[in-house]
Amino acid sequence: MDLSVALGSLTLPNPLIAASGCFGYGVEYGDVVDLSTLGGVAVKGLFLAAREGHPPQRIVETPAGMLNAIGLQGIGVHRFIRERLPELRDRRAIVFVNICGTTLDEYVELARILSDADGVAALELNISCPNIKEGGITFGCSLTGTYEVVSAVRKVTTLPVIPKLTPNVTDVASFARAAEEAGADAVSLVNTFLAMAIDVETRRPRLSNIVGGLSGPAIRPIAVRMVYECRQTVRIPIIGMGGISSAADALEFMIAGATAVQVGTANFVDPLIWTKLLGGIQSYMERHNLTTLSDLTGSLDISAREKEWISS
Numbered sequence: 001m002d003l004s005v006a007l008g009s010l011t012l013p014n015p016l017i018a019a020s021g022c023f024g025y026g027v028e029y030g031d032v033v034d035l036s037t038l039g040g041v042a043v044k045g046l047f048l049a050a051r052e053g054h055p056p057q058r059i060v061e062t063p064a065g066m067l068n069a070i071g072l073q074g075i076g077v078h079r080f081i082r083e084r085l086p087e088l089r090d091r092r093a094i095v096f097v098n099i100c101g102t103t104l105d106e107y108v109e110l111a112r113i114l115s116d117a118d119g120v121a122a123l124e125l126n127i128s129c130p131n132i133k134e135g136g137i138t139f140g141c142s143l144t145g146t147y148e149v150v151s152a153v154r155k156v157t158t159l160p161v162i163p164k165l166t167p168n169v170t171d172v173a174s175f176a177r178a179a180e181e182a183g184a185d186a187v188s189l190v191n192t193f194l195a196m197a198i199d200v201e202t203r204r205p206r207l208s209n210i211v212g213g214l215s216g217p218a219i220r221p222i223a224v225r226m227v228y229e230c231r232q233t234v235r236i237p238i239i240g241m242g243g244i245s246s247a248a249d250a251l252e253f254m255i256a257g258a259t260a261v262q263v264g265t266a267n268f269v270d271p272l273i274w275t276k277l278l279g280g281i282q283s284y285m286e287r288h289n290l291t292t293l294s295d296l297t298g299s300l301d302i303s304a305r306e307k308e309w310i311s312s
């Protein structure tokens with residue numbers, strides 16, 4: 001049974017990647033999860049410099065999901081390379097470094113620095129964080145911004161470039177197309193949905209940042225639809241995510257068009273979820289006589305009439 005999947009030149013042993021911000025820098029889980037058995041580890045978003053993030057309250061539970069406004073707390077790229085990357089390398093993790101900038105130059109500088117570091121498999125460009133005022137989502141919500149940041153990073157690195165798209169736009173597929181035209185090797189989607197929760201007794205926002213990003217099972221059907229739409233529009237591989245907490249959820253994204261998937265919020269519920277997901281995918285392959293998992297990508301069975309109805 002072949003569970004490997006290809007993201008352009010990068011081959012993963014299986015499609016399950018830990019989502020950025022939900023798995024620390026990977027090393028924190030090294031003693032409980034064999035990082036080499038994962039398809040990859042997308043580390044917490046990194047800026048050039050360290051950041052404190054927002055004050056508490058930064059996380060709120062919501063029906064079938066969670067709302068966060070961490071504010072991209074992080075140790076900065078230089079400490080990451082010195083203090084975390086060597087252990088990730090020793091543990092044979094496939095490392096996706098999630099990078100964030102307030103300016104285009106910052107993304108370019110991060111890409112340059114990480115291209116010289118040993119042990120980075122791919123760059124995931126976070127142009128979609130809804131919780132910070134500056135940078136990031138400003139690029140991700142503009143087609144020209146998306147095109148410019150991807151092409152600028154593309155010019156300075158040979159690493160796979162994977163922009164992470166925001167769902168907080170009307171037509172996500174046009175952003176995937178802009179990314180593809182700018183030279184992206186793949187796209188990942190979705191980041192969290194801009195959302196809000198209020199304590200009615202105090203009439204105060206539940207998050208210190210007032211608004212935050214919604215993740216978890218609540219967003220899954222919307223994320224699946226967005227992956228499906230992108231699959232109709234671009235040829236580059238798609239990494240799908242949003243509320244995956246079972247093998248069936250992961251398979252749903254693949255059938256909609258994802259080559260690989262990321263798992264975020266579910267890891268907070270069960271950090272040992274990976275063996276369950278992988279086992280479930282294997283038994284699905286057995287039941288469906290699949291020898292290669294990649295055959296599943298984009299295999300949604302719909303008639304021409306259904307397709308016409310969807311696009312009209």
Ligand SMILES: Cc1cc2nc3c(=O)[nH]c(=O)nc-3n(C[C@H](O)[C@H](O)[C@H](O)COP(=O)(O)O)c2cc1C
Pocket residue numbers: 019020021022044045046066068070072098126129164190191192214215216217219241242243244262263264265266
């Ligand atoms: C607490 C938290 C922190 C996150 N931090 C980042 C981040 O640093 N960079 C990023 O691109 N996405 C970040 N995300 C978004 C996730 O990687 C993922 O796109 C989103 O949560 C949807 O997947 P899920 O429903 O499986 O969690 C974060 C999500 C959560 C819940």
